[in-house]
Amino acid sequence: MESKKKVSFTKMHGAGNDYVYVNAMEVIPDNLPHLSRQISDRHFGIGSDGLVVIMRSETADFRMRMFNADGSEAEMCGNASRCIGKYVYEKGLTAKTVVTLETLAGIKVLRLEVVDGEVVTVTVDMGEPELRPAAIPVISSDSSAKISEAETVGDNTYLITAVSMGNPHAVVFTDTLDDSLVCGDGPRLECAPIFPDRANIEFARIIDRNTIEMRVWERGSGKTLACGTGACATVVAAVLNGLADRHATVRLLGGDLEITWDEKSNHVFLKGGAEFIADGEFILRGDAGAPENPAKSVK
Template identity: 55%
Template sequence: MKFSKMHGTGNDYVYVNGFEEQIENPHEVAIKVSDRHFGIGADGLIIIMPSEVADFRMRMFNADGSEGKMCGNGTRCIGKYVYDNKLTDKKVVTLETLGGIKTLQLQVEADKVVSALVDMGEAILSSSLIPVASALPEFINQPLLIANTEYKVTCVSMGNPHAIVYVADVDAIEIEKVGPLFENNALFPERINTEFVRVIDATNIQMRVWERGSGETLACGTGACASVVASVLNGFCAYDTPVRVHLRGGILEITYKKDGRVLMQGPATHVFDGEISL
């Protein structure tokens, strides 16, 4: 199987051209290639495929083999892959995902994509759609007891579910202990991605993320989007104002529009190409 290793702010995936490669067992392949000791090493597997409703279609699989609905950093890297590899000459590309159709505006330098602005669509706040097992119509700044500690949680879906928690010191969080307790809590019937956020000021926040199925990653595009949405809803940031999200892998710029749409701007980086026997 031929592949490309790419990352968006350190959130790295193995990318496969599904126009040429046929993967019969992507769940198993994702586990194999993601292994950082015995495989290629990645947060998961992304397959770029034909679409009947958009320019391209993505399927993404987490490191544990589970299929995810969306990957914000992955969308930008797909934009780079299809343009740099001449699968398209368009600088505005539509992408079909299980979380809806996303529109990518590609920033090109020297005939290579360096970054992309992605219209991530509208943030979903309905508890039943995220989903959150709560009678509340929206789950904003609500208490949740985890390991005898009460956290205030705001839940947002960006095509995949997120729980945003505000903390005084992001670096001090024992994320490998706390992350799985959030991920597998009964409140979240489809598990949850958890963002631990410190508000720096009205246009800057710091974030660490525990992704369902992958553990801690250096960045999460949908998580950065959800965190800015939550920060606006909780009064820390403002609508229609770009917010810089400081992740362990770099910085993403997120804007939560008053009409509910979320825009994400960030880099896309090619690491290397290769071939692996399955």
């Protein structure tokens, strides 16, 4: 009998945003979108918001490829980036406490806070928020930032602020947050015609100028407990709308994230913890197990 192909994995979460991490420094599994769909299934797989592959990089210390639960590849994930920082340090892949990470949204810098050999928090320099409609992308009648503009889905009209943190976001400020809102109009806004690449949808309630409660409908994964890039986009949107200061705590279903939009550099910083959940082996089904050639070098 032919032996079944297996992939070693680690499951982690950042503020409840759970992903399966695969160390592909030596061998990269083939058909990563298919693998992500298998692994992410919460009944027939491991169960996760998606798949994160840690690879060699020719331009940074490590490279991240991130796939949503539906198999679509995302440009960036803030919570996954923090988890990678903890993973590479505590798994002995690096001794650095400042780590560079190659992503489809550019190279990000991770600063690790280490106490007695354990990474307790990771701060990610997320770079500058992108507000130009064509670069987000969002379809707009002009080239100016899309701040608090009306968009109708179904019977409801929302004022959205569009921001890219390396991936597209639409932030809606509301007085109430519940599943009927997130799961009802979240998927409709995600696929609204104004978003040619779809969008992550954040519904946010202002508590005070330094505290925001947020719920998210993630592009390609649906309702999740947290979204790091979404928390960043929400603070940027709140500042643009005059609702919050540049440093704020974003409260999510899975925990709190600290966001700072630095006025001098224009960079957004995301700070929070990361946790290991489990290590194991996943039994592949179908054609997801053939290896690719790994990248040549890591710095």
